[in-house]
Amino acid sequence: MSVSFNNTKVAFAYKSDKELKSAKRLFSTMNYPALTALGTRFTPFLVKTGLPIDGLIRKTIFKQFVGGETLEETATVCQMLDKYNVDVILDYGVEGKESEENFEHATEEFIRVIRFAASQKNIPVIAIKVTGLARFALLEKLNEAPRLRSGVHDSEAESAEWERVRARMKRICDVAEETGIGVLVDAEESWIQDPIDHITMEMMAIYNKNKALVYNTIQLYRHDRLDFLKMSHKIAKEQSFILGAKLVRGAYMEKERTRATAMNYASPIQKNKEATDKDYNLALDYCFENIDNIAFVVATHNEQSALKAAEQLHSKGLSHHHPHVHFSQLYGMSDNMTFNLAKDGYSVSKYVPFGPIRDIVPYLMRRAQENSSVKGQTSRELSLIKKEIERRKNN
Numbered sequence: 001m002s003v004s005f006n007n008t009k010v011a012f013a014y015k016s017d018k019e020l021k022s023a024k025r026l027f028s029t030m031n032y033p034a035l036t037a038l039g040t041r042f043t044p045f046l047v048k049t050g051l052p053i054d055g056l057i058r059k060t061i062f063k064q065f066v067g068g069e070t071l072e073e074t075a076t077v078c079q080m081l082d083k084y085n086v087d088v089i090l091d092y093g094v095e096g097k098e099s100e101e102n103f104e105h106a107t108e109e110f111i112r113v114i115r116f117a118a119s120q121k122n123i124p125v126i127a128i129k130v131t132g133l134a135r136f137a138l139l140e141k142l143n144e145a146p147r148l149r150s151g152v153h154d155s156e157a158e159s160a161e162w163e164r165v166r167a168r169m170k171r172i173c174d175v176a177e178e179t180g181i182g183v184l185v186d187a188e189e190s191w192i193q194d195p196i197d198h199i200t201m202e203m204m205a206i207y208n209k210n211k212a213l214v215y216n217t218i219q220l221y222r223h224d225r226l227d228f229l230k231m232s233h234k235i236a237k238e239q240s241f242i243l244g245a246k247l248v249r250g251a252y253m254e255k256e257r258t259r260a261t262a263m264n265y266a267s268p269i270q271k272n273k274e275a276t277d278k279d280y281n282l283a284l285d286y287c288f289e290n291i292d293n294i295a296f297v298v299a300t301h302n303e304q305s306a307l308k309a310a311e312q313l314h315s316k317g318l319s320h321h322h323p324h325v326h327f328s329q330l331y332g333m334s335d336n337m338t339f340n341l342a343k344d345g346y347s348v349s350k351y352v353p354f355g356p357i358r359d360i361v362p363y364l365m366r367r368a369q370e371n372s373s374v375k376g377q378t379s380r381e382l383s384l385i386k387k388e389i390e391r392r393k394n395n
Helices: 017-030 033-049 054-065 071-083 100-119 136-144 156-179 190-207 225-238 253-263 273-289 303-315 335-343 357-373 377-393
Strands: 087-092 125-128 182-185 214-219 243-248 294-299 325-330 348-354
Touching: 017 054, 017 377, 054 357, 071 087, 071 100, 071 348, 087 100, 100 125, 100 156, 136 156, 136 190, 156 182, 156 190, 182 190, 182 243, 190 214, 190 225, 214 225, 214 294, 225 243, 225 273, 243 273, 273 294, 273 303, 294 303, 303 325, 303 335, 325 335, 335 348, 348 357
Parallel strands: 087 125, 087 348, 125 182, 182 214, 214 243, 243 294, 294 325, 325 348
Antiparallel strands: none
């Protein structure tokens, strides 16, 4: 097996010297947790005040982690990635809207993204968030009462509201089925996740009969998710559909632990990183053992996990482009993994969000927090960038 994640010439071939130096400045800043904490606290506030900081955001963190403000801008990034045999998972990154009008707009936007994806040759999947289609408070209420997880509620108004959410999901999945574009449902906070899991499994039972069209996201930093993966697979076998699973470690760790402490309940988060890594790799093993009826995305920035998955494909004599195995990393991060996997013929994508700067700030703040909270992540990015700058100087 020849794949290596240390080849910076391959990793950064798409970046000019100027772009590489700009990325170095950004990651150097993010390497100071205190600065990141200040930035993530004050940037949303400054955006709300209407101060003219869009230009600064656009030239720095937005340019690094976001495809563009519009689909048309994002198309340029998609075409660039295609030159390096890298696919794209498109994500309309607008969050936090709470009206029926907003939900309808988001539904139409997701459908527009699917139709756009169908017009491009390297966008096999798009990502959606159920919080883009449903009130957070409704999801929270459905999550709290076990008997309500079927979507049934005492309130006729809330039952009707949930039916509208289901109808929106079906509209999106119908167009996905028509165009052959996959739908990847993002995971969210644990206190709204049950109804998201339920509706996603319901869509899988309808649309995943012959191939994986709908995928659920499983956050292995939760200590119950390995069992949930196995339970989901059991249901899929019983109901004769292919389970779609995007395997991630997770994105809400600080928020989860803070809420659990404040509300005095047991945290759903693993006790340490080693436990998370163990469950992630066990989830990979489980998916490979059941590769005929689980299609999965190895969505990780952890080099050991990605190498483990690549080695499993190699040792089992499976194609690097096996239809049920796909690798993915976030746009703007872990280029050493993405581009080296692509060069070695693996099926790999960048998860590329797009949207107006002011709407996508919550996503950007999560990226900044993730880079500072995941031990060594920013330092690793920075060291690779510096290595490539040095290599170019000497050539």
